Amino acid sequence: MAKRMQGIMESIQTLCSGDHGNEGFMQDDEDEEEENGVGRLTSWAELLGFGLAVFSEAIAPQLQCFCDRTLGFAVGQGGSREAWIKAVAMAMSLVRKAVKKGWVGALAPAARVMSQALSTASEPITLDIPVPFKAHKVETPSVTVETSAQELTNFFKTMFIMRRMEIAADSLYKSKFIRGFCHLYDGQEAVCVGMEAALNDKDCIITAYRDHCTHLGRGGSVLEVFAELMGRKDGCSLGKGGSMHMYNKKGGFYGGNGIVGAQTPLGAGLAFAQKYLKVEGVTLAMYGDGAANQGQLFEAMNISALWNLPVIYVCENNHYGMGTAEWRSAKSPEYYKRGDYIPGLKVDGMDCLAVKQAVKYAKEYALQNGPMVLEMDTYRYHGHSMSDPGSTYRTRDEISGVRQERDPIERIRKLLLSNNIATVAELKTMEKEAKKEVEDALSKAKESPSPDSDELFTHVYRKGYGAKAYGADRKEVVVKLP
Amino acid sequence: MVRRRFSFGLVSRLSSPIYGRSPCSGGIWTPCLGQKRSFMTAKDLVESEEPEKKVTNRINMFSAINQALHTVLDSDPKSYVFGEDVGFGGVFRCTTALRDKFGRHRVFNTPLCEQAIVGFGIGLASMGNRAIAEIQFADYIFPALDQIVNEAAKYRYRSGNLFNCGGLTVRAPYGAVGHGGHYHSQSPEAFFCHVPGIKVVIPRSPSQAKGLLLASIRDPNPVVFFEPKWLYRLAVEEVPVDDYTLPLSSAEVMRKGSDITLVGWGAQLAIMEEACDEVSKLGISCELIDLRTLIPWDKELVEDSVNKTGRLLVSHEAPVTGGFGAEIAASITNSCFLRLQAPVSRVCGLDTPFPLVFEPFYMPTKNKELQTLGL
Numbered sequence A: 001m002a003k004r005m006q007g008i009m010e011s012i013q014t015l016c017s018g019d020h021g022n023e024g025f026m027q028d029d030e031d032e033e034e035e036n037g038v039g040r041l042t043s044w045a046e047l048l049g050f051g052l053a054v055f056s057e058a059i060a061p062q063l064q065c066f067c068d069r070t071l072g073f074a075v076g077q078g079g080s081r082e083a084w085i086k087a088v089a090m091a092m093s094l095v096r097k098a099v100k101k102g103w104v105g106a107l108a109p110a111a112r113v114m115s116q117a118l119s120t121a122s123e124p125i126t127l128d129i130p131v132p133f134k135a136h137k138v139e140t141p142s143v144t145v146e147t148s149a150q151e152l153t154n155f156f157k158t159m160f161i162m163r164r165m166e167i168a169a170d171s172l173y174k175s176k177f178i179r180g181f182c183h184l185y186d187g188q189e190a191v192c193v194g195m196e197a198a199l200n201d202k203d204c205i206i207t208a209y210r211d212h213c214t215h216l217g218r219g220g221s222v223l224e225v226f227a228e229l230m231g232r233k234d235g236c237s238l239g240k241g242g243s244m245h246m247y248n249k250k251g252g253f254y255g256g257n258g259i260v261g262a263q264t265p266l267g268a269g270l271a272f273a274q275k276y277l278k279v280e281g282v283t284l285a286m287y288g289d290g291a292a293n294q295g296q297l298f299e300a301m302n303i304s305a306l307w308n309l310p311v312i313y314v315c316e317n318n319h320y321g322m323g324t325a326e327w328r329s330a331k332s333p334e335y336y337k338r339g340d341y342i343p344g345l346k347v348d349g350m351d352c353l354a355v356k357q358a359v360k361y362a363k364e365y366a367l368q369n370g371p372m373v374l375e376m377d378t379y380r381y382h383g384h385s386m387s388d389p390g391s392t393y394r395t396r397d398e399i400s401g402v403r404q405e406r407d408p409i410e411r412i413r414k415l416l417l418s419n420n421i422a423t424v425a426e427l428k429t430m431e432k433e434a435k436k437e438v439e440d441a442l443s444k445a446k447e448s449p450s451p452d453s454d455e456l457f458t459h460v461y462r463k464g465y466g467a468k469a470y471g472a473d474r475k476e477v478v479v480k481l482p
Numbered sequence B: 001m002v003r004r005r006f007s008f009g010l011v012s013r014l015s016s017p018i019y020g021r022s023p024c025s026g027g028i029w030t031p032c033l034g035q036k037r038s039f040m041t042a043k044d045l046v047e048s049e050e051p052e053k054k055v056t057n058r059i060n061m062f063s064a065i066n067q068a069l070h071t072v073l074d075s076d077p078k079s080y081v082f083g084e085d086v087g088f089g090g091v092f093r094c095t096t097a098l099r100d101k102f103g104r105h106r107v108f109n110t111p112l113c114e115q116a117i118v119g120f121g122i123g124l125a126s127m128g129n130r131a132i133a134e135i136q137f138a139d140y141i142f143p144a145l146d147q148i149v150n151e152a153a154k155y156r157y158r159s160g161n162l163f164n165c166g167g168l169t170v171r172a173p174y175g176a177v178g179h180g181g182h183y184h185s186q187s188p189e190a191f192f193c194h195v196p197g198i199k200v201v202i203p204r205s206p207s208q209a210k211g212l213l214l215a216s217i218r219d220p221n222p223v224v225f226f227e228p229k230w231l232y233r234l235a236v237e238e239v240p241v242d243d244y245t246l247p248l249s250s251a252e253v254m255r256k257g258s259d260i261t262l263v264g265w266g267a268q269l270a271i272m273e274e275a276c277d278e279v280s281k282l283g284i285s286c287e288l289i290d291l292r293t294l295i296p297w298d299k300e301l302v303e304d305s306v307n308k309t310g311r312l313l314v315s316h317e318a319p320v321t322g323g324f325g326a327e328i329a330a331s332i333t334n335s336c337f338l339r340l341q342a343p344v345s346r347v348c349g350l351d352t353p354f355p356l357v358f359e360p361f362y363m364p365t366k367n368k369e370l371q372t373l374g375l
Helices: A002-017 A031-040 A044-059 A061-076 A081-101 A104-118 A149-174 A189-198 A212-217 A222-229 A263-276 A295-306 A352-369 A396-406 A408-418 A424-447 B061-075 B098-102 B114-126 B142-152 B206-218 B268-280 B299-309 B324-335 B366-373
Strands: A124-128 A134-136 A144-148 A204-206 A283-288 A311-317 A344-348 A372-377 A467-470 A477-481 B056-060 B079-083 B107-109 B130-134 B168-174 B199-201 B223-228 B236-240 B252-255 B260-264 B286-290 B293-295 B312-319 B345-349
Touching (some): A149 A189, A149 A408, A189 A212, A189 A408, A263 A283, A295 A311, A344 A352, A352 A408, A408 A424, B056 B061, B061 B079, B061 B130, B061 B236, B079 B114, B098 B107, B114 B130, B114 B168, B130 B206, B260 B299, B286 B299, B299 B312, B299 B324, B312 B324, B345 B366
Parallel strands (some): A204 A283, A283 A311, B079 B107, B079 B130, B130 B168, B168 B223, B199 B223, B260 B286, B260 B312, B312 B345
Antiparallel strands (some): A124 A144, A467 A477, B199 B293
């Protein structure tokens, strides 16, 4: 015990003096990061918390779950000061229990919570969006966006989970756990994560078939996504929908639609319902650059403009409709102008903050004035679907160029580091946690059973309206549909 | 931009765009209920209408279709092939090398707009051109249903023969493929069979596909040509290299029999063929008929056959209620009532949306056929 206390003191001393010993948790850091890390410790409470965090990682890693619970509570309540205070109180009570039982290591997580409470997690940070908006028949929103450390960290975590999930889906498909179709969203995560930051649960989203991450953003879980991809019972659509048909009722996520462009008139209908019922929410009808040439989109735009429906048409322009570049399929690839009488904005879709700003602006506009078009300039790293290598119609240099210069996760990582919100080590920890979460969900999903064969006949019609499914020769009633 | 070139007539060495795998591999996805797909080869034809002693190539269905398109574009300078992604060869490689050979003005990509593709084709055809429109999957043909039903089918009729769009051929891959799910496996032929004014043609094999496609394109009526996507790579046979057509509205007897008549089309015939083989071991001789053209269908041949055998079984992948089998059943019951020794049976898909995981249960498999045959 005395030796351990000595160890703590030594590590604290090392940190304060700026020496770079080979302590376990400080692997391969840059000198600057080290400096920044130490420079951040402005209060004794933080210092204590930091030191005890070292202690806890060395001794009682399993007790971190206590800490996660309290942190999770605070984050779930919105990260406000009151929530943090409540979280600290919860942590203190846990500590009291643990000290009674002799678990000294519980002090460390509690201290970490305290230190986080004292930190500036939810104070606003003002940032500028580097790529300006382009507007059509409307004023551009301000390029200065207010965010907070909490929000940026959440962006990072969520996008990282989404990225891992899509990559895991890739390898699942290649090992034939997923069959059929699988359209991956990696590269485009900033669009759905930025959108969610500006929306609440009164808003609805309807999108096309590239919906795994949108489902996650609307409140789905990684387990549900994996199970649905593999066609298992625990999937969000009971395993009957598959990759292209994920839905979430509580989160107001209306899918998940296979036929290109068919979801846009549905979006107009959702918006009508919201307006009629005075819900004060908007609908985001999402579609791609390929779908922008579908007639039904223009029909939907016309009726939503005519009736001033609170719908925002979000065109996720990843520049390729399957294998066709946008300039080869559209006379006007300026999709934000395609609404003609509907105002539009072009947004850098690889920047979460720009997306958040645009959606916030569009939401205010839509609730008062009617529809708006947002074109998200984004990019997908994978091909259109798993059967498309993605390199026959674009060069690998283009893909790696975008990955290096515009990757949404890297952008947030740079913001977090440059604004001293997190250290490289903390980001690595977050990444590890995210990877673990995805892996756990994956293994759980693999254990999930296939749906029962009765499910073939369920939900064709509504329960009670009775329909019979005959056998193949239509002579005997094989199943009476529920 | 990297572009791959495919040698004409050879099976691509690339992994297939979507449907290269054999349907029952990777047993985690589907419990394979004996649903192995093979298909009819030319040698099993009883009354072959193919020209004899021709030079043939051993090719698969998409290559046969590709050959037919090459032939048409060669022979008629006013023929055009267009659709989504046809330029590089199409998602099923049916249009490979066409653009390189005939140019961008005759073989071109369209944006993602089925209604406009077919409408555009109708307009082009009404000026006397051969417009060959490709719909990427038959499941996506529904936006174009209005154009086909209300414009294409009625053009000649409502203009008193002043105008027509006979040069229009709409090609679409249809049918189950093992893992297609809701929107890549549908068989919508029944919707079109309800429309007087168009023809619906479905081949069962590469040699049939080439001949029927050439006949459809040259037929002076608008034709919807459904190609069974499961057979694009799976079906390989000797196909004559020259220009030949097979007659439309003429069904073909694939196997002569005396006890029961089986009628089907497309990929389903392979399943029915297997069932016929099984029951023939028990001494039941089946007459297997490929309808080939669904409307106008060859009623006489089917009636003659049923008058000979006294029993009829119709089989198709589309859901049983309202499928085209219903029309055949009603028609034959009407004309051969006194000769029939048993009610007309149908072995078809179930009345549910085409399922994802449950596909083996939905499909009219060989066992369901055998069960209906009474074994």
